[in-house]
Amino acid sequence: MKSIYAMLFVFIACLSITNPGRVEAAIGVNYGLLGDNLPTPADGVKLLTSRNITKVRLFSPNQNILNALKDSGISAIVGTLNEDLQTLASDVATAKRWVQTNILPFSSSVNITCISAGNEVIPGDLATYVPAAMQNLDAALTAAKLSIPVSTAISMGVLSQSDPPSNGLFSPESSPVLTQVAKFLQSKRSPLLVNIYPYFPRNSFPANVPLDFALFQDTAKPNPDGALLYTNLFDAMVDAVHAALEKAGGPDVEIVAAETGWPTAEGGPDASVANAAIYNNNLIRHVSSGAGTPRRPRKDVDAYIFALFNENLKSAGVEQHWGLFYPNMTEVYHVDF
Template sequence: MRNLDAAIAAANLSIPVSTAVSMQTLSTSYPPSAGAFAEGAKPLMAEIAELLARKKYPLLVNVYPYFARVGDPLNVELDYALFREGETVVHDGRNTYLNLFDAMTDAAYAALEKVGGADVEIVVSETGWPSDGGRDASIENAGTYVNNLMGHVSSGKGTPMRPGKDIQTYIFSMFNENQKAEGVEQHWGLHYSNLTPVYQLDHL
């Protein structure tokens, strides 16, 4: 990252350099304020955070409430993962969480703060919901998640730890991928391979 940034600067270009990390780099994510990188990841993440903070570049984080839900269905309510009003409300100090996306994103912010990256912005580089192939994977749930996500991240509400701003977010993925392993991995697309939408998008 340092060498790439230096090469870009030497070419008189202004392009931010970053990297994408999975939520699996965190050893703790609940409650969000306790978010922390795993011991093995901390030294590298501290170096990355220092570079990003100094250059004012964002960190890219892949945030998948779907996997949190199917990994612990007894404790992670489906409505909470889909941005729907339900029984789950997480109180974490002065912050209140009504959806899992915000909770996961803020856990990553908390982990960044603990390695010196309090001023680093997070860009959600991947998120989505599968439309088939596994538990809670359906066209209805995928459409609900993505439409509610789009409304939420463009609302300007931000997250409880970073209120009052849009959350730059990228949806995975444009198309279903039939050459991936059978199961949910084939069904993250907004479209089938023939360009037909899998579900209707309400915010375009």
């Protein structure tokens, strides 16, 4: 039987901060807006506050959401639109205008913890713009006297090897760009944002990826990597990226799990409310424990659950069933924040 790591490698091959002041890992949510029946931003922020959710990730600098977040105590990762990467990479003046329009008006009342230059564009046609966009945004933030890290968000599809995690390696298509990204993040002591979904390798290879290993359950059989033992797939995926970063010139770059979660319907037999509740509650306990990962013990990994709401304008099928809440703000299932 092939190992779990081998199955993970096959799967990802097929897929098209450091913050010195941080004292413990934290859980947030992705606040997506691809729905025509979502609550108002003000009501959405009230929901976040009522459930003790203190961190959100925004895929764009949506000013309605940012206005609603003012003085709420909720921090935010703010992304650029993918289609803006080319212009942001063109010169610092463009990046300065972006910061002045989208960040500066909110910086005194919203704790913006990171700017993400695009989401999952590496590898691809837009990938070559990412390093320059990151550098220009960093220069623009510095000019505005704002101390906000700049990063980018990647999928696990950037890896060509992950079996075992210590063999993690960026693919030939991704490596030229991610080597630049890794060295930039290393120099700035900023994190890499990684979208980590144990559901996908489990769904693709159920015979080889045990469900309990994907769901952080105590019954999971540990998987060895030299002297290290992995008791869950999330840690194995995180550490595969750590290993790739080390080889690309970013040995000290930390990882933020910018997206992770489990679907509740239309994604095969494992996409269920029960499994989603198990995954996300176990994720919170694991991340909050301070254990880190086998490769980086006691190094916090912040994680952002995908997503706050079910979004009906996403592609039909499983994509519409990742929310913690229905658009009417009732729970799909309970998560203890």
